[in-house]
Amino acid sequence: MKEIALHILDIAENCIAAGGDRVVISVTDEASTNLQSIRIEDNGKGMSEEEISRATDPFYTSRTTRRVGMGIPLFRQHAEMTGGGLKIQSEKGVGTIVEATFHKSHPDRQPLGDLEGSWLLLVSSNPGIEWELICSSGAGDFSISTSEIRSALDLDNIRGTELTASLKRMIRNNLDELGLE
Amino acid sequence: MSKIKSLADLKKIRDKQVTGLQTRERGEDAENLVQVKVAMATCGIASGAKETMEFMTEALEKRGVEAIVTQVGCMGYCYAEPTIEVKLPGSEPIVFGGVNREKADEIIEKYIKSGELVDGIIPVNYETIESKE
Numbered sequence: 165m166k167e168i169a170l171h172i173l174d175i176a177e178n179c180i181a182a183g184g185d186r187v188v189i190s191v192t193d194e195a196s197t198n199l200q201s202i203r204i205e206d207n208g209k210g211m212s213e214e215e216i217s218r219a220t221d222p223f224y225t226s227r228t229t230r231r232v233g234m235g236i237p238l239f240r241q242h243a244e245m246t247g248g249g250l251k252i253q254s255e256k257g258v259g260t261i262v263e264a265t266f267h268k269s270h271p272d273r274q275p276l277g278d279l280e281g282s283w284l285l286l287v288s289s290n291p292g293i294e295w296e297l298i299c300s301s302g303a304g305d306f307s308i309s310t311s312e313i314r315s316a317l318d319l320d321n322i323r324g325t326e327l328t329a330s331l332k333r334m335i336r337n338n339l340d341e342l343g344l345e
Numbered sequence: 346m347s348k349i350k351s352l353a354d355l356k357k358i359r360d361k362q363v364t365g366l367q368t369r370e371r372g373e374d375a376e377n378l379v380q381v382k383v384a385m386a387t388c389g390i391a392s393g394a395k396e397t398m399e400f401m402t403e404a405l406e407k408r409g410v411e412a413i414v415t416q417v418g419c420m421g422y423c424y425a426e427p428t429i430e431v432k433l434p435g436s437e438p439i440v441f442g443g444v445n446r447e448k449a450d451e452i453i454e455k456y457i458k459s460g461e462l463v464d465g466i467i468p469v470n471y472e473t474i475e476s477k478e
Contacts, residue, residue, distance in 0.1 A: 170395060174386070174387050177386065177416075181418065234388070238391075281395065281399065282395065285395060285398060285416075289398075289415050312352065313352060316352035317355065317356055325403050325407065328402075330349060330358060331355065333349050334349040334350065334351070334352075334354070337350055
């Protein structure tokens with residue numbers, strides 16, 4: 165994983181598998197503490213205490229096609245490399261929140277990367293889910309959601325190369341303005 | 346072009362270019378379309394599945410191939426990621442491994458457009474995570 169945006173894409177795949185209909189991804193830069201936190205929240209089936217404690221074990225997975233599950237362990241490793249960490253809160257039948265924090269100025273921190281690309285890929289291939297992206301930094305905040313896009317542009321489906329490209333530019337312009345990187 | 350900062354800006358631009366977006370709205374008749382599934386688990390993403398998927402979606406649309414590109418979980422071929430499954434209308438699905446941009450391009454031009462097989466096929470019976478559970 166070369167960038168944090170890929171971790172976000174990966175963890176969000178778990179949200180899809182969890183079967184909820186709403187996923188909120190937040191990226192927050194806290195200038196005072198020099199921390200960047202990435203939070204991915206779904207309203208899917210949730211996990212039991214035991215599943216939560218095993219989620220960060222690379223040799224545990226809920227899937228049946230193979231016996232390892234590297235998504236969360238890698239995300240945690242990359243967060244811990246910067247002196248940050250990863251927390252999971254979850255309740256059966258309610259949903260799950262995965263939150264990783266990174267020390268922004270740590271040399272091992274990966275760049276945030278193509279957040280807009282990851283988000284739009286999730287959006288365009290999972291139309292049954294309400295996706296929300298919330299970004300904030302000392303410079304302000306920005307949020308966008310699929311229901312907002314649908315109603316503003318009067319669309320049923322958010323896909324197509326041109327639309328995706330314009331949405332990407334729009335999100336990128338806002339991220340640049342917030343100085344999120 | 347002025348900077349697009351909000352959905353309102355986007356709407357203005359979009360009103361000028363409505364064409365092109367309509368093509369997919371009609372008939373989600375999946376059986377008659379080319380179906381491409383990109384394996385997007387940790388292994389796939391780490392090896393570049395995101396780029397493969399973006400390329401596939403864009404290239405198929407630009408080249409006028411009616412297709413549905415979706416993502417699936419791990420198909421169990423982590424060693425061969427990025428992997429994609431391509432199902433042409435009326436044929437059995439085929440899984441290709443090591444699908445970077447160049448390979449994706451070759452798959453579109455040779456297999457999807459003219460049914461010609463290309464290197465990189467994973468020759469097995471497999472079950473996707475959905476079918477196994």
